[in-house]
Amino acid sequence: MNEYAVGDIVETKKNHPCGNKKWEITRTGIDFKLKCCGCRSCCND
Ligand SMILES: [Zn+2]
Numbered sequence: 001m002n003e004y005a006v007g008d009i010v011e012t013k014k015n016h017p018c019g020n021k022k023w024e025i026t027r028t029g030i031d032f033k034l035k036c037c038g039c040r041s042c043c044n045d
Pocket residue numbers: 016017018019020036037038039040041
């Protein structure tokens with residue numbers, strides 16, 4: 001099941017350019033968004 005909540009930390013296969021691969025969920029649902037935990041920048045792709 002993909003039950004995520006805002007504030008959860010997830011790991012993805014792709015690393016952010018800063019080297020981090022842990023992401024904080026900032027929005028769930030259709031408009032799913034993640035924020036890099038390393039440099040705190042938002043990435044929506
Ligand atoms: Zn980053």
